[in-house]
Amino acid sequence: MVRDQTLQLLRQGYRWAGGLRPDPPTAPWAVPTRLLGRRAVLIGGPAGVRRFYDPRLRRRGSLPAPLKLVLFGRDTVHGLDNAEHHHRKALYLRVLTADAVADLGRCAEQEWQAVTRRWAGGAPVRLFDEAVQVLGAAVLPWAGIPMASAELPRRARQLADIVDGFGTPGRPFARAALARARLGRWAAGLVRRARLGQIHPAPGTALHAVATARDLRGRPLPARVAGVALLNFVRPTVAAAWYVAFAGMALHEHPEWRHRLADTEPDQGAVAAFAQEVRRRYPFVPVLAAVAREDQDVLGVPVPRGGLVVLDVHGTDHDPTHWPDPDRFDPDRFLAGPVDPDTLVPQGGGDVATGHRCPGEDVVLTMIAVATRTLARLDYTLPPQDLEVDLSRVPTRPRSGVLLTPTAR
Known part of the structure; x- marks a missing residue:
């Protein structure tokens, strides 16, 4: 019997x-395994992505309740199916x-x-922390x-x-759960x-x-559910701070790209390509999960009704068949x-309008691009620090958060 891999996933990320x-x-x-006490199959690559978004799979019940409730909230779009x-999703x-x-x-x-005007000539700043504040200050009024x-x-x-602790047991998860509870009450109050x-x-x-917003029967969404939906508009924008930290590290490690993007009017194609490569190269979500609606064959592996189908997101984004080196x-x-969209799935795959692909993908790309243009034009150095990832x-980022020392203008 295949050993359950839940603890290994938590430990190895x-x-x-x-x-x-x-x-x-x-x-x-397609590799048979077990997760959460259930038979499962790990799939990846473009054909695996397409199979993962097959209507024979559903999302309800695919995630452990504690993780789902903290990251997404109760009765959220991420756990709904069909109509x-x-x-x-149309909302x-x-x-x-x-x-x-x-x-x-x-x-x-x-x-x-x-x-960045406040940074000039000042003490070192932690890019990740600054990005959290910048993105929050932008998206909440918006x-x-x-x-x-x-x-x-x-x-x-x-x-x-919420984002920092949802996948890390112990104090980070407790902090995430507390933040979710406080934000949930606040967001529901805004709706009321x-x-x-x-x-x-x-x-x-x-x-x-x-x-x-109204449900399928024409009734207003409960204030709590509407508040969860509101948070799922703004939380992913703040979560782009993880990618901004990686973008800052990439600009440091690849100064040719920093120079290339530093023009007052940079090549927008190059900016977009840089943002896409940040999402592809640096990890955010390791895997995604779905549930088999019925007994079925998944790329040659039999999966029973209620079994899990797990998409290898990180492996697909790093598949040497499609991404050499x-x-x-x-x-x-x-x-x-x-680029074949089924080879690049940092925020999920499938069709954004009819499937479960993240509707905020363009938001994240835009937040990376804006931050990248800003950093490329900024005069700063990186002091000695731990940039290990x-x-x-989960989610991960450079350990230091990317410390920058702005230079005086």
């Missing part, structure tokens, strides 16, 4: 799937239009300009949330605490105040959308021609 998949990876790979999922797509994402990008750019400027840092930190006319979020904003940071990969911790 991003390295876990690599110990199970073939070396070199086959195309695709419920499509209906709730996010209505708000996250191209124009709205561009507007959020401009908000973030203004925040970065303000904060979402239509009225709040005093003094409250912004606390809410941004709480949003980051909007419905009572005590605050007036502009139409088209996230707060207005969730406050006026995958651990090398090389944005030029994205300038050589179209611990692949056993």
Whole structure:
């Protein structure tokens, strides 16, 4: 009998799937295993991605309750299927239009300009911490949330605490759970105040959308559920701080790209390629999980009803078949021609409108691009520090958070 791998996944993080998949990876790979006491199969590669988003699989019940409740919240779109999922997903797509994402990008750019002016000639700063505050200060007002400027840092930190601790047992998880509870009460209160006319979020904003959202039967979403939806608009934007830290490290380690992107009007194709390579090269989610609706064959491995199908996200993004020398940071990969979307799944795969692909993908790419342009133009040095990336911790980032010493202008 195959041994249950749940503890190994918790201990090994991003390295876990690599110990199970073939070396070199086959195309695709499908490895029988056990997780959460259930029969499971680990799959990856483009064919694995396509199989993972097959309608014969569902999302409800695919994640351990503690992890799901802390990271996503209760009754969230991430755990819905079929008509419920499509209906709730449409809520996010209505708000996250191209124009709205561009507007959020401009908000973030203004925040970065303000904060870097304060850095000039000062003490070293930790890029990760600064990114959390910048992204929070940009996305919370953008979402239509009225709040005093003094409250912004606390809410941004709480949003980051959720992401930082959801996958790490012990104190980080406890801190994440506490932040989730506090933010949940706050967000539900915002929804109630909007419905009572005590605050007036502009139409088209996230707060207005969730406050006026209705379920499949035409009933208003419960305030708690609407609050969860609101947090799932703003939390992923703050989570882009992890990628911003990696982008800062990449600019340091690849000064040719720092120079290339430092122009006042940089090549937008190069900026976009850099942002994509940050998402591909540096890890965020190691795996994703789904549940078999019925007994079925998954790429040659029999999976019973209720069994788990686990997508190797990190392995797919580092598959040498599609990404030669995958651990090398090389944005030029994205300038050589179209990329098969099923080979790049840092935020999931499939169709964003009808499937479970993250609707905030363009937001994350925009946040990386804006931060990258800002950093490339900034005069700074990196003092000695520990830039090691611990692949056993989820999510991970450079240990130091990337310390920068701004130089006087």
